[in-house]
Amino acid sequence: MNTTIGVRSGALQSTALGYPRIGSRRELKRALESHWSGRSDAAALEAAAAAVRAEMLDDLSVLGTVPTGVFSLYDHVLDAAVAVGALAPRHRRDTALASYFAAARGDAEAAPLEMTKWFDTNYHYLVPEIGPETVFAADPGKAVAEFREARERGLDARPVLVGPVSFLLLAKPSEGAPEGFAPFDRLGDLVEVYVELLTALGRAGAGLVQLDEPALCADRTPEELAAVGAAYRRLVGVAEVVVAGGYGPFGEALPVLLDAGVEGVALDLVRGRGDLEALEALNVSRETFLIAGVVDGRNIWKADLARAAADVARLQMLSDRVAVASSSSLLHVPVDLAPELDAAHGLPEVLTSRLAFARQKLAEIAALADPQGPRDARPATPDAWRDAAVRERLAALGEDADRRAPYPERRGAQAERVPLPPLPTTTIGSFPQTAELRKARAAHRQGLMIDADYHARMRAEVAEVVAAQEALGIDVLVHGEPERNDMVQYFAEQLTGFATTAAGWVQSYGSRCVRPPVLFGDVARTAPITVDWTSYAQSLTDKPVKGMLTGPVTILAWSFVRDDQPLADTADQVALALRDEVADLEAAGTAIIQVDEPALRELLPVRAAGRAAYRAWATRSFRLATSGARPDTAIHTHLCYSEFGEVIDAIAALDADVTSIEASRSKMEVLADLDRARYRSAVGPGVWDIHSPRVPATDEMAAALRLAVAALGPDRVWANPDCGLKTRRYEEVRPSLVNLVEAARTVRAELA
Ligand code: MET
Numbered sequence: 005m006n007t008t009i010g011v012r013s014g015a016l017q018s019t020a021l022g023y024p025r026i027g028s029r030r031e032l033k034r035a036l037e038s039h040w041s042g043r044s045d046a047a048a049l050e051a052a053a054a055a056v057r058a059e060m061l062d063d064l065s066v067l068g069t070v071p072t073g074v075f076s077l078y079d080h081v082l083d084a085a086v087a088v089g090a091l092a093p094r095h096r097r098d099t100a101l102a103s104y105f106a107a108a109r110g111d112a113e114a115a116p117l118e119m120t121k122w123f124d125t126n127y128h129y130l131v132p133e134i135g136p137e138t139v140f141a142a143d144p145g146k147a148v149a150e151f152r153e154a155r156e157r158g159l160d161a162r163p164v165l166v167g168p169v170s171f172l173l174l175a176k177p178s179e180g181a182p183e184g185f186a187p188f189d190r191l192g193d194l195v196e197v198y199v200e201l202l203t204a205l206g207r208a209g210a211g212l213v214q215l216d217e218p219a220l221c222a223d224r225t226p227e228e229l230a231a232v233g234a235a236y237r238r239l240v241g242v243a244e245v246v247v248a249g250g251y252g253p254f255g256e257a258l259p260v261l262l263d264a265g266v267e268g269v270a271l272d273l274v275r276g277r278g279d280l281e282a283l284e285a286l287n288v289s290r291e292t293f294l295i296a297g298v299v300d301g302r303n304i305w306k307a308d309l310a311r312a313a314a315d316v317a318r319l320q321m322l323s324d325r326v327a328v329a330s331s332s333s334l335l336h337v338p339v340d341l342a343p344e345l346d347a348a349h350g351l352p353e354v355l356t357s358r359l360a361f362a363r364q365k366l367a368e369i370a371a372l373a374d375p376q377g378p379r380d381a382r383p384a385t386p387d388a389w390r391d392a393a394v395r396e397r398l399a400a401l402g403e404d405a406d407r408r409a410p411y412p413e414r415r416g417a418q419a420e421r422v423p424l425p426p427l428p429t430t431t432i433g434s435f436p437q438t439a440e441l442r443k444a445r446a447a448h449r450q451g452l453m454i455d456a457d458y459h460a461r462m463r464a465e466v467a468e469v470v471a472a473q474e475a476l477g478i479d480v481l482v483h484g485e486p487e488r489n490d491m492v493q494y495f496a497e498q499l500t501g502f503a504t505t506a507a508g509w510v511q512s513y514g515s516r517c518v519r520p521p522v523l524f525g526d527v528a529r530t531a532p533i534t535v536d537w538t539s540y541a542q543s544l545t546d547k548p549v550k551g552m553l554t555g556p557v558t559i560l561a562w563s564f565v566r567d568d569q570p571l572a573d574t575a576d577q578v579a580l581a582l583r584d585e586v587a588d589l590e591a592a593g594t595a596i597i598q599v600d601e602p603a604l605r606e607l608l609p610v611r612a613a614g615r616a617a618y619r620a621w622a623t624r625s626f627r628l629a630t631s632g633a634r635p636d637t638a639i640h641t642h643l644c645y646s647e648f649g650e651v652i653d654a655i656a657a658l659d660a661d662v663t664s665i666e667a668s669r670s671k672m673e674v675l676a677d678l679d680r681a682r683y684r685s686a687v688g689p690g691v692w693d694i695h696s697p698r699v700p701a702t703d704e705m706a707a708a709l710r711l712a713v714a715a716l717g718p719d720r721v722w723a724n725p726d727c728g729l730k731t732r733r734y735e736e737v738r739p740s741l742v743n744l745v746e747a748a749r750t751v752r753a754e755l756a
Pocket residue numbers: 432433434485491552600602642644727728729730
């Protein structure tokens with residue numbers, strides 16, 4: 005039984021692993037936010053969701069087989085938790101919908117599930133909580149209903165579920181779970197629930213079912229792989245299962261899956277091309293269903309159809325059942341390029357002619373599956389996008405261009421230039437972005453406010469923020485970043501080689517979407533970017549004002565980056581632009597410059613094999629950006645979003661003078677880790693969790709500072725929040741900063 009409905013054996017098939025689900029005009033975002041604010045009921049939300057699903061199916065219908073179940077009201081991992089009945093008891097409410105949103109967003113009674121980054125992407129998923137006591141129960145409702153929606157339109161449909169292995173590996177132990185318990189221990193139980201889910205889908209008429217196992221694109225232990233084999237041997241007895249990875253090669257998991265007897269595998273042939281050779285070396289049956297992920301689901305460049313077709317042909321040498329597809333779900337790219345083509349506001353044709361968003365990628369897949377379809381190789385990068393000066397400058401840099409004077413020397417010089425008390429207080433950069441500020445920025449963007457008025461408005465804001473910090477008694481001030489819409493986009497708008505889209509929205513989590521800039525060519529700075537703002541703030545106070553830049557790794561992580569050269573080369577170009585900005589800030593008298601790298605962890609390769617190379621280029625680019633600074637200029641950096649374990653060495657290698665880092669949730673444990681990584685400079689452990697509206701008490705922050713002093717000694721600790729304040733309101737920020745300054749003074753007094 006190896007043929008699916010409507011598919012001739014041997015003919016090339018076409019499909020995608022998943023699709024954007026927020027709506028081409030972010031309709032779902034609006035519907036969700038209106039529902040959450042109580043302006044619309046559940047029926048209105050469901051109607052909007054149905055319209056988004058209909059649009060998804062319209063788009064997907066150009067494919068031979070459409071994936072179903074890939075819509076989500078908030079997050080696909082939460083959907084999987086619902087499908088296996090694993091909602092935490094604290095999130096159970098009167099209706100399924102209320103329970104779902106309680107888990108996603110929290111409410112008066114319960115905190116939401118934790119949210120964390122999905123592999124090496126900027127998508128955030130909700131972390132299921134699984135304990136020995138969790139009772140699993142199959143709830144195939146959503147999967148079956150969405151499958152039926154597609155079938156009712158006469159489409160060949162393949163239901164998609166997060167697979168049991170990844171579900172458990174992405175989960176964390178529930179609150180009361182005993183020491184040593186891992187959610188993965190429950191695989192045997194969970195597989196029985198998947199048997200029920202697959203059975204229900206089979207009864208509804210499903211043939212092939214896609215189980216997403218992205219966790220198999222990460223390194224797995226032999227024990228884990230043995231458990232994977234056992235789980236899949238059980239599942240293939242109930243349904244035709246095709247396992248999808250999507251985030252790199254399956255590697256050693258590939259033979260395990262095939263030996264277990266899965267019907268097929270979906271290979272990421274963009275980031276995981278190694279699987280192609282691996283497969284050729286294995287003796288696969290010609291009946292094995294091979295999904296060739298040759299169209300990049302993670303980036304927005306047009307596919308090289310010649311190269312993609314060649315890879316597909318290699319798979320056709322191995323099997324009679326091959327489908328052309330995206331390398332991962334298309335969730336990570338915007339829906340449609342059309343809004344960018346508008347001549348008045350859009351991107352230049354030379355750029356758009358090289359881009360493909362989700363809809364355009366579906367057309368590429370369909371074209372590749374058509375034997376008569378186009379097979380164009382990708383055109384070379386236009387010469388106009390190359391900047392000879394930047395390339396020459398980089399080529400001329402010596403091996404030690406990224407070195408500064410030794411830290412002890414810098415430390416002395418900096419203390420002399422800017423004397424500070426022990427436990428100096430500071431903030432991370434942004435101050436609250438009030439409604440008036442946003443309005444002014446929007447009016448300016450739309451041409452309704454002239455430059456001069458806009459600048460005056462922003463300067464007034466800077467003056468207020470400086471005055472507020474002086475009144476609070478903060479030691480190192482910031483200008484507050486009122487002029488920045490977003491910490492990456494702001495720089496992208498002023499550097500060559502970048503373009504910003506009109507409507508290239510991508511879901512980051514739930515209803516939140518981001519619009520990543522496009523880094524298409526060589527990067528250079530044409531004029532100072534931040535100097536005027538920082539200098540103006542400094543002119544208003546005798547206290548030192550920190551300059552505020554976004555680092556090269558973060559700029560890359562939150563953009564769509566050219567894929568015609570290694571990321572390392574692109575990072576170095578961004579670094580040089582920042583290096584010039586550092587020099588100009590310094591020339592204008594700035595003594596402290598912060599270069600934020602909150603995304604340092606995010607780009608870390610999923611598999612250990614690629615990590616050393618990543619750490620090397622990531623830290624080199626940061627150091628290139630900062631090493632031009634004089635020894636008496638203090639370079640600060642800032643990291644947030646926890647889980648620094650894997651990048652602790654890289655943090656030390658940044659060689660910053662001060663690192664502010666999220667630490668409150670990990671109870672300051674990160675400080676001991678830093679010490680072990682031989683980090684010797686100063687740390688500003690975030691003592692106020694700004695992701696919560698709670699005002700932290702003085703005592704609580706003082707206790708955190710005492711822990712930090714105990715771990716690092718009194719001379720190496722700064723007092724600061726754990727991130728920027730732009731999402732908070734002044735009502736919370738003022739009292740919290742009062743307490744922060746008070747906490748620092750209290751602990752300072754104890755040191756004397
Ligand atoms: C996500 S990190 C944010 C750092 C930035 N300087 C800010 O305060 O907003």
